[in-house]
Amino acid sequence: MGKTIVFVILAVLILLFVIQNTQVVETRFLVWTISMSRSLLLLGTFIIGVIAGWLVRRPRHKG
Numbered sequence: 649m650g651k652t653i654v655f656v657i658l659a660v661l662i663l664l665f666v667i668q669n670t671q672v673v674e675t676r677f678l679v680w681t682i683s684m685s686r687s688l689l690l691l692g693t694f695i696i697g698v699i700a701g702w703l704v705r706r707p708r709h710k711g
Contacts, residue, residue, distance in 0.1 A: 666690050 669686040
């Protein structure tokens, strides 16, 4: 129950942060340059972080 409440509060705070950052920014990665909304960039970065955290905490099989 406690984890759910913390998750919901964190999700709301992230959503508010993303909504307030809607300016278009130019992002460079290696040789690519992309212009996109800062909110999409932040949301994508958050999703990548969640996936990375899930992969690190995933139980490993003993072989």
